[in-house]
Amino acid sequence: MARMRRGLVHAMAWSLATGAAVTLSWWGVHTVLAGTAYDPPRALPIPAGSTGAPPAGAGDPLASSTRRPSTPPSSPSAEPRASDRPTTPPAPTPSRAPTASKPTTKRSPDGGDVKSYAVDGGRVVFDLGPSSAELVSATPASGWQMQVWKQPTWIRVTFTKDDRELSVFCVWHDTAPRVEIEDR
Template sequence: MRRGLVHALAWSLATGAAVTLSWWGVHTVLSGTVYDPPRALPLPAGSPADLVPAETAIGDPVTSSTRRPSTTPPAAAPPSPSSSAPKAAAPPSSRPAAPTTTPVPTTTAPAPGGSSVRSYPSDGGRVTFDLGETSAELVSASPASGWQMQVWKQPTWIRVTFTRDGREVSVFCLWHDSAPRVQIEERAV
């Protein structure tokens, strides 16, 4: 009987040691794969209506990802003096259009350390960067409905490209020779 008890105790200790060693090994491997927790961004003071323009420069209304846009047509703005002259339509061209750079509307929220979070809307989607004094980080990028997205990151630039139906809209953030700057380019593919 005593011999059986010694064998049971030895088996229990060996099994406990094996389980502990296995758990420690798996825990060590899996703990290296966990992502850093998301960084909380400071919210600017003021009402949300003050932070986001009613319409972007491209003409699409700014909407939340959790709220549908209004189906009522926007109120007509009074015509500006430069828009009173009729404009001639451009003749059709058989070659693809050259890339165009769009003025970039932004929403700014000051952050600690001299950086600011800015959002850049485009036809293909919305890109948000955290712009510092000498570098930038991609905070988020979300394609518009029906668009596909690719992201490239390098030590001195970030590129987010939205594509759909032969159109390509690229949002570049460059800081290799100056403070971070953002450019939006659109071209036919």
Template sequence: MARMRRGLVHAMAWSLATGAAVTLSWWGVHTVMAGTAYDPPRALPITADRPATTPPSVASQASSTRRPKASPTPSPTQPPASVAAPSRKPPAPPSRSPSPAPSTPSAGRGEVKSYTVDGGRVAFDIGTSSAELVSATPASGWQMQVWKQPTYIRVTFSRDGKEIDVFCTWHDHAPMVQIDER
């Protein structure tokens, strides 16, 4: 009888320890995964009744993932090859013409223009000599990545090996938007 009781105590202790370990592991993974790319996308609507100038705190929330407030959008150490060297020949026409949505003039900056592609929607505040990203929202099932540099902004939507880039560049020229699908 004492042997059976000891076996039962050991089994209960093992069950409690295993349950505690599983609970602690789940809690740790849940804590780490909170606020990562697995959160559902959040988008800010662009409407005519909303002022076109977006405060920096709202613009940083336009991303589809939550990021710590202290770290800005990651930038690659070198720009992508398609933007790295200025070309001497005129750029090829985009494979798909951008479809700008109605825009609203912003106070002293420029105008907000929205571009919708198969992978999602991007809105830029385009001024005379530079531009800012207002929002970027991937379509359902698409992934999105954003690069911000002093002379360009690149938003890439990707799914199943297909990539759609929306470039806004302003190096030695007025800001212009190009769409590249591959």
């Protein structure tokens, strides 16, 4: 009888320790992933009187939240830990000339400017307000990987492919939002 009681006590202790370990692991993963997720793109209203068709001679659309690469990108081997994230974006020191097209601008309903930045790694769209910014969408180009970091005073979208890393920063800590592109 004592042996059975000892066995039950050991089984209960093992169950409690396992439950605590699973809870702690879930909390840690949840904390790390909560800082890397971003809000889904939001739809902008179409101005009254618009037919919905783009004007003749219109270029690429500002953003596409439905277009995906033809080949699915492989997932990165490890997600960045909270301690690995930069606290402030590094000063741009491009080794190659950034290959960004001129941003296109639309006025958002809340008074900000919705600007799209097309770079070799993909397209990033920000809603730039007078004192802050929001990420509207970020879409990697075919074959590129993408990671997003959001902090209270900056957003960083990084596209990677092979040994190339292309980052689009939106910073607004002491000024109006500004976008910087770094190509390494």
